[in-house]
Amino acid sequence: MNPIVVTGAAGMTGRAVLAALAERGVAAAGLVRRAEQIPLAVAAGAGRAVAVDLTDRAALADAIDGAAAIYHIPPNMHPAEHELTRAVIETAERRGVTRFVLHSVLAPYLPELPHHLRKAESERALRRSSLVWTSLQPGWYAQNLLAQLLRARGEGVVAMPYSVSTPFTPVDLADVAQAAAIVLTEDGHGYASYELCGPDTLSTAEMAGIVGDLLGAPVRAERETVERWRRSAQARYPEGFEPMFAFYDRHGLAGNPRALAMLLGRTPTDLRTVLARHLGEG
Ligand SMILES: NC(=O)c1ccc[n+]([C@@H]2O[C@H](COP(=O)([O-])OP(=O)(O)OC[C@H]3O[C@@H](n4cnc5c(N)ncnc54)[C@H](OP(=O)(O)O)[C@@H]3O)[C@@H](O)[C@H]2O)c1
Numbered sequence: 001m002n003p004i005v006v007t008g009a010a011g012m013t014g015r016a017v018l019a020a021l022a023e024r025g026v027a028a029a030g031l032v033r034r035a036e037q038i039p040l041a042v043a044a045g046a047g048r049a050v051a052v053d054l055t056d057r058a059a060l061a062d063a064i065d066g067a068a069a070i071y072h073i074p075p076n077m078h079p080a081e082h083e084l085t086r087a088v089i090e091t092a093e094r095r096g097v098t099r100f101v102l103h104s105v106l107a108p109y110l111p112e113l114p115h116h117l118r119k120a121e122s123e124r125a126l127r128r129s130s131l132v133w134t135s136l137q138p139g140w141y142a143q144n145l146l147a148q149l150l151r152a153r154g155e156g157v158v159a160m161p162y163s164v165s166t167p168f169t170p171v172d173l174a175d176v177a178q179a180a181a182i183v184l185t186e187d188g189h190g191y192a193s194y195e196l197c198g199p200d201t202l203s204t205a206e207m208a209g210i211v212g213d214l215l216g217a218p219v220r221a222e223r224e225t226v227e228r229w230r231r232s233a234q235a236r237y238p239e240g241f242e243p244m245f246a247f248y249d250r251h252g253l254a255g256n257p258r259a260l261a262m263l264l265g266r267t268p269t270d271l272r273t274v275l276a277r278h279l280g281e282g
Pocket of ligand 1: 008009010011012013014032033034053054055073074075076077078084103104105106115137138139140141144
């Protein structure tokens, strides 16, 4: 088994972390939920990938046997996320894995937000474990705006189901992934919690302004109803979305970029650059 195991390896975050590790010459092992996701993880940079449902402790124990470190990415908005994470922590302890990095979230202890609170529970489990842990706490990904980029092209609108005036600090997922690769491959990050945020504090209205500049056309920010957003979300609408929108409506979700800058040795990438990169790729 490869020395670094990445869970959630076929997901958006997992593939970014595998790519950042591959850039550093590390072919990690990816754990995916379903066998058909294996090629996704391998294409992203995994040396190998194996299908394991995190609810299956025996399969999980086999899959992490011999691993030196685990990068655990909990399933997004999963109602039992903290229980799955506890299973990964306990299995790691039993299998003699010493290094554990949790993909957490900015401001985990927010009781209004169940999906944040589940990450606070996971951090608590880590602190009670025998593992040498690190918690990475990313803010709102800049990539969350990519779907709105398409919509802005067609309709001239960036629409979110919360106030367009509250502050966010969008962070580039590629920067988050590089930070993950750094704490996994360099010494000195044991027992650290790092907030990972982008360099600019922006409201949705300001983000819409940047989208308009990049598209060379006027783009306005609009607050749409949760109902309309729910209809457009189509595939999935997890229970945590409504409290999240209510919180964003009142407070946004802002954090500080300095810990990420310290890890990367440079200023984190700003939203304009992330979106321009995406438009260049598309
Ligand atoms: N988006 C943000 O702005 C942001 C910011 C900070 C932190 N985060 C956190 O980042 C994490 C990952 O988010 P993401 O957007 O990368 O999620 P994602 O793309 O949905 O990836 C999660 C992966 O976990 C897999 N999975 C689900 N249940 C599983 C199970 N029981 N056993 C094994 N694998 C399972 C999923 O497989 P299936 O496809 O089969 O379901 C999927 O491939 C989440 O915990 C989220 O809270 C996100």
